[in-house]
Amino acid sequence: MSDAPRVPVLGVTAGDPAGIGPEIVARSLASGELGHGRRIVVFAQSDVFAEACRQAGADPPPRWEEAPDAPVALSPAGPEAVPDDFRPGRSSEFGGRAAAAALEASVEAALTGRVDAIVTAPLSKVSLAAAGVEHPGHTEYLAELTGAERVAMMFVAGGLRLTLATIHVRLADVPSRLSTDGLLGTMRLTRDALTRHLELVEPRLAVLGLNPHAGEEGRFGDEEARVIGPAIEQARERGWTVHGPFAADSFFLRQRSGYDAVVAMYHDQGLIPVKLLSEGRAVNVTLGLPFVRTSVDHGTAFDIAGRGVASPDSLLEAARVASEWC
Secondary structure, three states: OOOOOOOOEEEEEOOOOOOOHHHHHHHHHHHOOOOOOOEEEEEEOHHHHHHHHHHHOOOOOOEOOOOOOOOEEEEEOOOOOOOOOOOOOOOOHHHHHHHHHHHHHHHHHHHOOOOOEEEEOOOOHHHHHHOOOOOOOHHHHHHHHHOOOOOEEEEEEOOEEEEEOOOOOOHHHHHHHOOHHHHHHHHHHHHHHHHHHOOOOOOEEEEEOOOHHHHOOOOOOOHHHHHHHHHHHHHHHOOOEEEEEEOHHHHHHHOHHHOOEEEEOOHHHHHHHHHHHHOOOOEEEEEOOOOEEEEEOOOOOOOOOOOOOOOOHHHHHHHHHHHHHO
16 A cells, blocks of 8 residues: 555646736746646646746646646636637737636546546636636636636635635625625635645634624624624624624724634725735635635736736745645
8 A cells, every 4th residue: 555645636727828827827837836846737738838838938737638647737718719809918808818718627526536626727707707707716717617606705825724705896885795695605604624634623704894893893893793793693602703793994903813714894994904914825725616716816817917927926825725625
């Protein structure tokens, strides 16, 4: 019986071909860091990715169907031909089709057990819409592709783990999107992830308030008393260790070290501290899927695409987390 450590197989999508995704994937492979301790299957438009590899000083990997056991392989996805007017840094139907095809192919590979987890480079919501895909981001698209009943976005930044109660919605719509059942479901997904993947026996969760000073006893809003507080009480009735609601403006400075994860009410409430504390190495984890999916914490960066200056740090951290969690 072999005692060799298990080598995870990660499916890595290159995202929108006009963004920095192909570049950071190619550079990470060229450095050897992305494939260290794991096998990699890249899902990308083949010509664009080959050019990214050339610019990174690496040979394009062999095709997966021709070398299924190769340490690094490519699974071509999306349109076979690159349009004559394609340029890095511009959204387009071509970019949306390529990114969507890469994501769909990686999900199929994960659902059939051919890869253990997927790691995604950024895509453009504008390009997706141009290609006829109306999902506002990866998370909602993944939920549809997998049939997941409930999903949530968790961000990992060193010792900080933070889950969002709402995702890509207008700030004005956040209060109406919050519900006691929804918050309880987000807490459950967060707790399940910590017990399953990190083997924490009884995770400690902190829940933030929505309003300034967590409502200050209703003076600045009643969501804490009407929605958030009851969700916390129901969680405690289930035997979960949950505290809050905490005022968001002071929590991350004074209290976050006492908890295994935080539940934030909306996108910027959670993402501003995550990105400040992570120094460019935060990881997005989708909770509720039948497999592990991690992603970079940044967008396509069209303004620097094709210039060879994009940092692969978040992608490398996403691969590390995926390897540990799958």
